[in-house]
Amino acid sequence: xxxxxxxxxxxxxxxxxxxxxxxxxxxxxxxxxxxxxxxxxxxxxxxxxxxxxxxxxxxxxxxxxxxxxxxxxxxxxxxxxxxxxxxxxxxxxxxxxxxxxxxxxxxxxxxxxxxxxxxxxxxxxxxxxx
Amino acid sequence: xxxxxxxxxxxxxxxxxxxxxxxxxxxxxxxxxxxxxxxxxxxxxxxxxxxxxxxxxxxxxxxxxxxxxxxxxxxxxxxxxxxxxxxxxxxxxxxxxxxxxxxxxxxxxxxxxxxxxxxxxxxxxxxxxxxxxxxxxxxxxxxxxxxxxxxxxxxxxxxxxxxxxxxxxxxxxxxxxxxxxxxxxxxxxxxxxxxxxxxxxxxxxxxxxxxxxxxxxxxxxxxxxxxxxxxxxxxxxxxxxxxxxxxxxxxxxxxxxxxxxxxxxxxxxxxxxxxxxxxxxxxxxxxxxxxxxxxxxxxxxxxxxxxxxxxxxxxxxxxxxxxxxxxxxxxxxxx
Numbered sequence: 001x002x003x004x005x006x007x008x009x010x011x012x013x014x015x016x017x018x019x020x021x022x023x024x025x026x027x028x029x030x031x032x033x034x035x036x037x038x039x040x041x042x043x044x045x046x047x048x049x050x051x052x053x054x055x056x057x058x059x060x061x062x063x064x065x066x067x068x069x070x071x072x073x074x075x076x077x078x079x080x081x082x083x084x085x086x087x088x089x090x091x092x093x094x095x096x097x098x099x100x101x102x103x104x105x106x107x108x109x110x111x112x113x114x115x116x117x118x119x120x121x122x123x124x125x126x127x128x129x130x
Numbered sequence: 131x132x133x134x135x136x137x138x139x140x141x142x143x144x145x146x147x148x149x150x151x152x153x154x155x156x157x158x159x160x161x162x163x164x165x166x167x168x169x170x171x172x173x174x175x176x177x178x179x180x181x182x183x184x185x186x187x188x189x190x191x192x193x194x195x196x197x198x199x200x201x202x203x204x205x206x207x208x209x210x211x212x213x214x215x216x217x218x219x220x221x222x223x224x225x226x227x228x229x230x231x232x233x234x235x236x237x238x239x240x241x242x243x244x245x246x247x248x249x250x251x252x253x254x255x256x257x258x259x260x261x262x263x264x265x266x267x268x269x270x271x272x273x274x275x276x277x278x279x280x281x282x283x284x285x286x287x288x289x290x291x292x293x294x295x296x297x298x299x300x301x302x303x304x305x306x307x308x309x310x311x312x313x314x315x316x317x318x319x320x321x322x323x324x325x326x327x328x329x330x331x332x333x334x335x336x337x338x339x340x341x342x343x344x345x346x347x348x349x350x351x352x353x354x355x356x357x358x359x360x361x362x363x364x365x366x367x368x369x370x371x372x373x374x375x376x377x378x379x380x381x382x383x384x385x386x387x388x389x390x391x392x393x394x395x396x397x398x399x400x401x402x403x404x405x406x407x408x409x410x411x412x413x414x415x416x417x418x419x420x421x422x423x424x425x426x427x428x429x430x431x432x433x434x435x436x437x438x439x440x441x442x443x444x445x446x447x448x449x450x451x452x453x454x455x456x457x458x459x460x461x462x463x464x465x
Binding site for chain 1: 224225226227228229230231232240243244
């Protein structure tokens with residue numbers, strides 16, 4: 001019957017949408033994790049910057065590159081840390097935007113799923129009556 | 131507590147319907163889990179702080195000697211005897227792969243600052259824990275209540291007309307909404323009356339005052355209105371017509387609708403509640419030299435009468451002038 005075919009289609013549609021939704025949710029979770037990491041790094045960098053600012057001009061700063069401690073200039077080290085901080089903040093902002101985007105998509109998906117479910121219900125009710 | 135629907139409307143809601151026992155249990159468990167997590171974090175932080183303190187002590191002790199004889203770890207499972215030299219030079223990690231050479235004292239400073247940061251974290255975590263614990267206990271309580279079959283009873287609070295306060299109260303509800311409110315109003319009215327009395331000699335002033343009072347009374351002090359009106363009446367009937375309604379109300383109150391109320395408007399201030407105020411406004415719009423225009427509307431609210439003359443106690447007045455006759459009122463005024 002046409003109605004059963006329509007019903008099957010709707011159900012397939014529902015499945016697809018549900019899959020999309022779960023994918024979206026996984027993306028959102030990943031986004032959260034990456035965000036957390038970045039936030040921690042940002043905190044660390046800020047702490048390092050604070051200590052660097054407290055140093056005398058003639059203090060020896062070394063940078064760890066692989067297994068080697070390389071002597072660095074204080075100004076250089078400061079610049080490095082600052083750049084790192086900027087980079088991380090930019091990344092965080094980008095992630096925020098992506099997160100927003102993902103969340104919006106998720107919401108719209110949820111609504112679409114809901115609508116499909118309603119249609120299925122009405123169809124089934126109609127079939128039952130007929 | 132027994133609810134008496136006859137007197138007060140109430141709703142009985144079994145707590146189990148608001149917080150089904152199972153759900154409350156689940157919620158409580160969830161909160162407990164979160165609490166456990168936070169507790170772990172708390173322990174971790176505490177571990178860090180301990181390490182930090184130990185390190186500070188060590189760094190403090192090291193420069194006491196020029197060199198220390200130690201067993202140096204070698205690989206995973208071996209040590210060899212060695213010496214720790216340059217006991218005052220420390221390479222401190224500042225976070226992002228950056229190290230800095232510092233002396234013992236400076237290192238201790240750095241470590242202390244780190245320790246403070248840790249402490250702040252600890253404090254905030256503790257606060258979170260507190261909240262979580264409160265939540266958990268709340269849920270537990272609700273769960274146990276629901277299990278016990280306790281019932282939440284809500285009753286509407288209906289103020290009963292304080293008949294003992296007002297001698298005449300036609301309208302119970304409207305009349306006695308706020309006793310305190312009326313008290314305050316009576317105070318204001320008394321003060322206003324005092325002012326007026328001061329200027330009693332001067333009609334003009336009185337009129338002005340009345341108008342002023344009208345202005346404010348429209349907002350709040352009906353009593354002022356009433357008082358003024360009554361006063362003005364006594365002094366000057368013409369002014370009555372000028373101010374029209376509000377004044378008119380006074381006599382109107384006395385004459386018309388007040389019959390049943392036995393409103394001793396005479397010497398007492400009347401506190402007219404909102405409904406009355408409405409009528410007052412209404413009256414203002416229709417100035418009439420003859421009071422008693424809206425007897426029916428005059429008193430939709432109860433009227434609390436206070437001593438008209440400031441010097442007189444309201445109670446006195448009340449007891450004194452029970453008869454709502456204009457005559458007595460004037461008499462009192464004259465007094």
